Amino acid sequence: MKHHDPSLLDNPVWFALATKQAQLAHGAGPARRYDRAVAPFAAVETQAPESLQALISLISPDESASLLSRTELPEVEGMHAERAFSLLQMVDEKALPIADDAGVIRLQTTDAAAMLDLASRTKPGPFGIRTIETGNYIGIGESGNLIAMAGERMRLDGFVEISAVCVDDGYRGRGIAARLMNILRGEIQARGDTPFLHVRDDNASAIKLYERLGFKARKMFSLYRVAPVATTA
Structure with a gap:
């Protein structure tokens, strides 16, 4: 694998939306959002x-956005910020060849509804009807149903995030998640x-x-849900 600037991973959402995923971003100044x-x-x-x-101006009064931060967010007029939980960032340190993808489905936008249904049942993290637009997604089907998937979400210079790794409860314990991840890892590295x-x-x-697959812990982040402060008439 090539060596890239790891400091970009300290603010991965920003560097994704400011560069390789700018077409998916709202905002053009010091704040961006998917x-x-x-x-x-x-x-x-x-x-x-x-x-x-500037970020708060991009968020509607009836919603919130998720912000990753390595430090406590400062208090800002007009912003409500609530810490939700901690996320561990892990980086792949094991070189892999491209794995055999026989029987694996290359998911398309026409599969978005089935992907959303699988994600709603297995809860791998946030997943929307247009999440497939972030990168390559692969899956495994059985009897016409999607029973597992994994894909690429944040994309920045030199780094690609693997996300939405999930397997239907009835098919767990068969090594499916690891297989899908290894296919993606080999392709990303290639x-x-x-x-x-x-x-x-x-x-x-x-x-x-x-860890068994070869990922190493890098840094811990807090996930904040930020929203505009409600105003009274």
Whole structure:
């Protein structure tokens, strides 16, 4: 694998939306966010008050956005911020060849409804009807049903995030998640990029799986839900 600037991973949403995924972004100044049908994530270039206020201007009064931060968010006029939980960022440190993808489905936008249904049942993290637009998604089907999937979400210079790794409850324990991840990892590496991912710090079983596959813990983030402060008439 090539060596890329790891400091970009300190603010991955920003560097994704400011570069390789700019077409999916709302905002053009010091704050960006994904279209809400793609992903709930938003980012600021820095945590200066004017950047956070710019972010709030991108969020409707009836919604919130998810912001990753390695430090406590400052109080900013007009912004309500609530810390939800911690996310561990892990980076792939094991080189892999491209794996055999026999029987694996290359998912398309026409599969979005089935993907959303699987995600709603297995809860791998936020997933929307347009999430498939972020990158390559693969899956496995059985009897006409999608029973597992994994894909690429954040894409920035030199790094690609693996996300939406999920398997229907009736098919767990067969190594399906690891297989899908290894296919994606090999393909990402073949393009010259490094795979990374985020996982809740309390998801011990997933962390152990990722460690066995060759991912190493990098840094811990807090996930904040930020929203405009409600105003009274």
